[in-house]
Amino acid sequence: MRLLTELGGSVTNGLSYIGALASLGGQAAYSTFVGPLRGKPLRIHRAVSQAMDVGVRALPILSLITFFIGLILALQSAYELRKFGAITYVASAVAISMSRELGPLITAIVVIGRSGSAFAAEIGTMQVTEEIDALQTMAISPVQFLVAPKFLAMVVMLPCLTIWANAMGILGGALFGVTQADFTWGRYIQASVDALFLRDITSGLIKSVMFGVTITAVGCHEGLSTGAGAEQVGRSTTRAVVMSIFLVIVVDLIFTALFFFMSDR
Amino acid sequence: MEQETAASSISESMISLRDLRVSYGDREILHGVSLDVERGETLVILGGSGSGKSTLLRALVGLEKPSSGQIFIKGKDIASASPAEMDEIRKKIGMSFQGGALFGSLTVGENVALPLREHTKLENSTIEIMLRLKLEQVGLAGFEDYLPSQLSGGMKKRAAVARALAMDPEILFFDEPSAGLDPIIAAGIDDLILELKKAFRMTIIVVTHELASAFLIADRMVLIDKGNVIAIGTTAEMRASAQPRVRQFLDRVAEPEVARELDYLQMLTEDYRRPSRTLAKRRGA
Numbered sequence: 001m002r003l004l005t006e007l008g009g010s011v012t013n014g015l016s017y018i019g020a021l022a023s024l025g026g027q028a029a030y031s032t033f034v035g036p037l038r039g040k041p042l043r044i045h046r047a048v049s050q051a052m053d054v055g056v057r058a059l060p061i062l063s064l065i066t067f068f069i070g071l072i073l074a075l076q077s078a079y080e081l082r083k084f085g086a087i088t089y090v091a092s093a094v095a096i097s098m099s100r101e102l103g104p105l106i107t108a109i110v111v112i113g114r115s116g117s118a119f120a121a122e123i124g125t126m127q128v129t130e131e132i133d134a135l136q137t138m139a140i141s142p143v144q145f146l147v148a149p150k151f152l153a154m155v156v157m158l159p160c161l162t163i164w165a166n167a168m169g170i171l172g173g174a175l176f177g178v179t180q181a182d183f184t185w186g187r188y189i190q191a192s193v194d195a196l197f198l199r200d201i202t203s204g205l206i207k208s209v210m211f212g213v214t215i216t217a218v219g220c221h222e223g224l225s226t227g228a229g230a231e232q233v234g235r236s237t238t239r240a241v242v243m244s245i246f247l248v249i250v251v252d253l254i255f256t257a258l259f260f261f262m263s264d265r
Numbered sequence: 266m267e268q269e270t271a272a273s274s275i276s277e278s279m280i281s282l283r284d285l286r287v288s289y290g291d292r293e294i295l296h297g298v299s300l301d302v303e304r305g306e307t308l309v310i311l312g313g314s315g316s317g318k319s320t321l322l323r324a325l326v327g328l329e330k331p332s333s334g335q336i337f338i339k340g341k342d343i344a345s346a347s348p349a350e351m352d353e354i355r356k357k358i359g360m361s362f363q364g365g366a367l368f369g370s371l372t373v374g375e376n377v378a379l380p381l382r383e384h385t386k387l388e389n390s391t392i393e394i395m396l397r398l399k400l401e402q403v404g405l406a407g408f409e410d411y412l413p414s415q416l417s418g419g420m421k422k423r424a425a426v427a428r429a430l431a432m433d434p435e436i437l438f439f440d441e442p443s444a445g446l447d448p449i450i451a452a453g454i455d456d457l458i459l460e461l462k463k464a465f466r467m468t469i470i471v472v473t474h475e476l477a478s479a480f481l482i483a484d485r486m487v488l489i490d491k492g493n494v495i496a497i498g499t500t501a502e503m504r505a506s507a508q509p510r511v512r513q514f515l516d517r518v519a520e521p522e523v524a525r526e527l528d529y530l531q532m533l534t535e536d537y538r539r540p541s542r543t544l545a546k547r548r549g550a
Contacts, residue, residue, distance in 0.1 A: 130362045133328050133366065134368075139352040
């Protein structure tokens with residue numbers, strides 16, 4: 001009986017958490033897309049500076065990581081493929097698994113580490129120093145002022161980063177292909193391009209947009225629900241990272257399953 | 266008849282509280298506060314730590330929702346106001362927070378200009394002039410390009426006052442204006458409040474526990490203790506009051522330790538009431 005009560009309790013908690021995220025995401029989407037039509041202009045310059053932070057500054061580390069991931073993928077798939085003398089399929093294996101799955105996912109994980117945590121820390125600190133309260137007493141909506149620019153930046157930049165990550169992954173695979181599998185650079189790239197269907201790329205990009213929404217909602221929600229005191233900011237940041245990783249995987253699973261059953265017919 | 270006078274006082278007063286109760290979870294912080302603040306007067310809300318005075322201030326600016334009772338600002342009940350109505354009321358009030366609450370990523374000038382940029386369609390040049398005026402008023406002329414982190418504690422408070430003044434509010438709220446400042450800087454902030462009062466006939470509400478500063482700036486004072494108003498009156502009336510709690514506060518008599526411990530224990534048990542209730546429910550199930 002107690003077990004059931006506890007299970008029920010955590011299910012309700014989980015649902016109300018998802019509800020809070022959805023409400024925040026909805027408000028942010030409203031401020032981003034509907035607000036400007038109703039005479040509440042979007043802070044484009046804030047969104048641009050967020051996009052710099054979220055996107056452009058993430059490029060070096062993201063490039064390095066996805067290059068290595070591409071190389072690892074090539075090594076791992078070659079291990080199995082060479083048994084069948086099919087080592088030339090390395091190119092398509094890397095291209096497909098990067099653009100369908102690992103490109104969006106690794107990008108999301110890097111962005112969670114860099115920006116999701118930063119959102120929670122920034123907004124959490126503002127909560128502790130009463131800056132969020134100050135915004136409210138000035139009749140400025142914290143969601144519109146703080147969350148919406150981040151939301152826009154994420155939704156735009158995450159797909160861009162994902163495309164870049166796919167390319168770097170394929171490049172990493174190409175390094176293996178050229179040195180170990182008798183490809184030339186040109187032929188490897190050509191083989192990758194031939195292996196990819198448009199839907200492989202778009203499905204990854206759709207997922208990355210959803211990841212962007214999830215990361216922003218979790219980061220900002222954790223920031224806004226920070227309690228009093230500096231140690232709470234640390235807790236919020238940790239929770240933002242852990243919850244974002246978890247929810248990104250859940251969203252990934254849902255969309256991958258959706259794409260799987262949709263392409264079946 | 267009585268009802269009529271009560272209603273007319275609500276529409277005439279700048280701020281009227283009627284049986285205001287605020288709770289955090291199961292714990293009630295304010296147990297039914299009623300008071301009126303007239304146009305142009307400076308009211309100081311006095312009280313010890315944990316008395317509920319900060320909660321009262323937060324309720325007044327709409328940061329805490331009352332669990333019951335009414336808060337009328339210029340005759341409009343903010344407890345039942347829609348978000349849009351609340352925003353309209355908030356444009357008429359200014360609030361200076363304890364730590365300043367300036368936005369760290371914006372310069373002092375951008376901080377002060379923020380409400381103007383958000384709520385008005387003024388030209389940039391006009392906003393520039395207005396923000397210079399506001400900074401001059403608080404004695405910070407020439408500091409518009411500094412970041413808040415480059416200012417001292419007293420200057421941060423002044424910058425926060427300038428930001429609170431940006432929209433030419435009718436009511437100005439101060440949360441612990443002299444907390445954490447040395448006596449000379451704190452006296453400077455008191456002078457600033459007096460100047461604003463004289464120059465603009467603004468309605469000013471100050472929450473503090475600094476007695477010297479309270480007697481200097483107040484027209485009337487309210488003493489809050491454990492969530493109840495225990496005395497209200499002019500500075501002279503407060504000084505002459507014979508009420509034991511008022512005397513204790515004004516004469517700064519230490520509380521006997523034992524009583525404090527009991528209070529603390531009670532506070533703790535009240536805090537834990539909720540978990541114990543769910544436990545009881547579980548046992549019942």
